[in-house]
Amino acid sequence: MKWTVSCLQFDISYGNPSENFKKAETLIEQESRHADVIVLPELWTTGYDLTRLDQLADENGEVSEQWLKKTAKAYNVHLVAGSFAVKEGENVYNTMYIADNSGQIVKRYQKAHLFQLMDEHLHLAAGNSDGSFELDGVKCAGLICYDIRFPEWIRKHTSQGANVLFISAEWPLPRLDHWRSLLVARAIENQCFVAASNCTGSNPDNEFAGHSLIIDPWGRILAEGDRTEGAVRAEIDVSESASVRETIPVFKDLRRDLY
Ligand SMILES: O=C(O)CCC(=O)C(=O)O
Numbered sequence: 001m002k003w004t005v006s007c008l009q010f011d012i013s014y015g016n017p018s019e020n021f022k023k024a025e026t027l028i029e030q031e032s033r034h035a036d037v038i039v040l041p042e043l044w045t046t047g048y049d050l051t052r053l054d055q056l057a058d059e060n061g062e063v064s065e066q067w068l069k070k071t072a073k074a075y076n077v078h079l080v081a082g083s084f085a086v087k088e089g090e091n092v093y094n095t096m097y098i099a100d101n102s103g104q105i106v107k108r109y110q111k112a113h114l115f116q117l118m119d120e121h122l123h124l125a126a127g128n129s130d131g132s133f134e135l136d137g138v139k140c141a142g143l144i145c146y147d148i149r150f151p152e153w154i155r156k157h158t159s160q161g162a163n164v165l166f167i168s169a170e171w172p173l174p175r176l177d178h179w180r181s182l183l184v185a186r187a188i189e190n191q192c193f194v195a196a197s198n199c200t201g202s203n204p205d206n207e208f209a210g211h212s213l214i215i216d217p218w219g220r221i222l223a224e225g226d227r228t229e230g231a232v233r234a235e236i237d238v239s240e241s242a243s244v245r246e247t248i249p250v251f252k253d254l255r256r257d258l259y
Contacts (some may be wrong), residue, residue, distance in 0.1 A: 001238045005193075006035035007212035010229040011201025012170070015056060024079075025071060031231045032075035035037050036101075037135065039212075040082030041199040042111075042145050042168045043094060048083050048203055050123040054143035057087040057128070064097060073103030078135050081196065082168040083111065083144055091125035096168060097138035098133055107142060112153065115146040118206070132160050139219045145169040148182045148196075151189065158190040161219075161243035167196035173227075176209040188219035191244040191251075193236050200227050217244040221259060 008027050013019040024040060031038055037187040045064070046056045058064045064084040072079045079099045094111035110127025114120040131142045141164075142158035148154065148167060157165070165186065170180045179198065187194040193216060200210035210227040214234040222234035245251055 001136055002235060003036040003136075003138075003216060003238065004034055004233060004235050005037045005039065005195045005214055006029045006031045006231045006233040007039045007195055007197035007214065007225070008231055009041065009198055009212045009225050010044075011198050012041070012044050012047040012199050012203075014047045014203045015052055016047075017045040017056065020045045020047075021067065027229075027231065028071060028075055028077070028079070031233070032077040035077060035231075036234060037078040037080060037195070039080040039166050039170060039195050039197040041197045042083045042170045043085060044082045044199065046085050048118060048170060048206070050119055053085050053092050053123050054087070057085040057092045059087050061086040061095060061097070061108070064095075068097050068099045068105065069103040072099035072101055076101050079197075080142055080166040080168070085124075092123065093127055094120070094124050094144060095127075096131065096134070096144055098134055098142055098166075106135065109129070109142050109144070111144040111147065113146045113150055130160075132162060132176050134156055137200065138163060140164045140166060142166045142168070143217070145171060148186055151186070154186050154190060158192055162190075162192060162194045163238050164195065165190070167194065168194060169198040170206075171198045171209050173207040176211060179209055179211060180213065183213050184215055184219050184221070187215040187217060189250070191217045191248070192241050193217060195236075197232075200229055217241045
């Protein structure tokens with residue numbers, strides 16, 4: 001399977017979902033002329049407006065899901081739609097949605113690792129299930145930002161067969177070097193594609209790094225953004241993941257008896 005994958009990066013308007021929906025839809029409309037799969041950043045409708053998240057969060061994901069189904073179908077594109085603040089009962093979850101190009105929602109993943117440095121644990125609840133899904137018969141996983149610092153969590157998904165990892169983030173500029181190194185490492189050690197979308201711009205507390213990345217299973221960077229808004233796009237041949245896994249059989253050589 002060959003896909004053209006586009007990671008969108010943009011400056012999120014803080015606490016302003018209607019503005020962000022407009023911006024995302026303009027970019028999706030443009031990029032859907034080229035891409036089979038479009039990836040969006042983390043919490044892109046609200047930004048990190050955590051103290052107001054209780055009011056801004058989407059009750060049971062109703063608005064997000066409706067928007068997603070309509071948009072994926074209208075532009076005939078698979079959407080790894082980044083994450084949304086979704087309220088369920090008393091809790092707000094940092095929730096990623098994936099829809100296929102017919103407008104069906106194929107996955108909902110709630111961020112498992114909350115980032116204490118940005119107070120996520122004070123405003124959000126952590127998810128307890130994994131991010132594995134399939135698109136066009138390709139095994140994939142969708143994970144969020146801080147999750148990439150947990151190689152065991154990523155390995156769980158690639159051990160289940162994921163050949164493509166999609167990452168949505170609001171990764172701050174001061175740790176841009178970590179972002180790049182961790183993503184390249186996750187691609188090399190898991191012998192899979194990584195397509196990672198990160199927002200640009202800033203909010204009252206942070207500047208964000210942009211630098212969305214698409215990396216192949218050998219760890220080569222196929223496309224990388226800078227800090228300007230737009231799309232970072234590359235064609236990927238998903239079968240390359242299996243051939244790298246044959247060349248260096250890391251998964252066969254895992255010592256599951258030792259660790
Ligand atoms: O791990 C990091 O340095 C950044 C993580 C982060 O910003 C997040 O998970 O939202």
